[in-house]
Amino acid sequence: MRNMMTPETIQHNCDCFKRQMERFIDFGEDKAIMVNNADWLLKLNYIDLLRDVGACFSVNNMLRAECYKQRMEKGLSFLEFNYMIMQSYDFYYLFQHYGCNMQFGGDDQWSNMLGGTELIRRKLGKDAHAMTITLLLNSEGKKMGKTASGAVWLDPNKTTPFDFYQYWRNVGDADVLKCIRMLTFLPLEQIDAMDAWEGSQLNQAKEILAYELTKLVHGEEEANKAQEAARALFGGSGSSENMPATQLPEARFTDGKIGAIELLVACGLCASNGEARRLIQQGGVAVNDRKVASIDVTFDQAQFAGDGVVIKKGKKVFHRAYTT
Incomplete structure (x- = not known):
């Protein structure tokens, strides 16, 4: 279960998320919209929610979902049990008020997303859609993005551009091409040609991955600095000018x-x-x-x-x- 946060902390996080996402998404007029589900969830009346939304969910079906099966073995709080209902209600609200008819998410969210499409169908008699995105796993089947000291952050104050570059420069040989395919915008023909790469060529592929992702997240200037610092450091010249x-x-x-x-x-x-x-x-x-x-x-x-x-x-x- 996630840590409880104050409204002020949540708002701070929302502001940070938007600043980070603005590198990838245009929030201009008639473009992307960022909303906070607290604007509608905090106004919900418990009895009304039970009558209008709770009646649409089968506990038996919910418990068959993989996300609940795993938690049942370790203990499932009533708060966690309601997560599917809240996420489904979010989709229902966005469908009604913003015309949002498709939800994207990691494939571990499939059951929650289907809950939303079913709620829309039952309450409004209309179709909505869900599309999952494959989680980024390493060759051992574990989620990537974690290091010995914690997560790899987009925020340069938490993970410097140099450390961000180094993380991707050091992914496993078996994972580098998968990461290039999933996370960069390089032409697929160029990536397909790398399939035959071996040995030192894989190190070149890791450099390409690290540079492209650092440029995407932190900009070309920071990517160049990180690459120059890494090459100097590991090439033996010992330059540390652009190091954290x-x-x-x-x-x-x-x-x-x-x-x-x-x-x-x-x-x-x-x-x-x-x-x-x-x-x-x-x-x-x-x-x-x-x-x-x-x-x-x-x-x-x-x-x-x-x-x-x-x-x-x-x-x-x-x-x-x-x-x-």
Whole structure:
């Protein structure tokens, strides 16, 4: 079950979603419309909802839906049980007030979407349609978009363009062409020609995927910067100009030094001292290509002058720390 949020947090999220979607969708006059279902759901009367909408749903049919089958084994709250009804009512309302007659969603939403088409049919005697989109799965059948530290965000303040580029640059060999097909606008003929690619050619395909997606989400300039930084870094020149970076304030240093644990936390590479301690003990941190061998390691403030130092977390996350 999702975390409960205040109306203010929800509104903030809505504003953020619209800013992100404006890169892909035109919200101009007579174009796309973004609405908030709170505008109609919060006005619903419980008794009226039970009489007018609840009577249209069979509990037996709902429990046969895959989304409920999975939750029944772990425990299904009454709140979660109502999700299909609320989503169906959304479609019904949008059909009536906006002429929306087709709903798109991931294929894990199929039952909820069909609930909406059935509600429209029963209440209005009209046809509506649902179309699912294949979820992006890796070769192991797991949802993509998750990393060890959490989700890959469209917001550059949560996932920098460089880290976004690196995520797609490091997808598995078995997944890269699938991702290019599903997520880019490259001509299918060009993608089909990549089917025979092997070995180092797959690395080229990953570069193409990473560049095209970063350009789509963050723009061509940021995509160029991310690609240049990655090529320089892994090509051995060590350029870190376009790498995600943190400026360390004077207060972070004690007697002109900063400990490895505090450095990781200050740069946002670890959420807590405990996480940083475990990462170092597991050998997962390097600074300027030298492994941090102990949690007691410290760094002099002078090392962070100029270009600063490059911190490597695991095999794929790079971050620059510097002082003025």
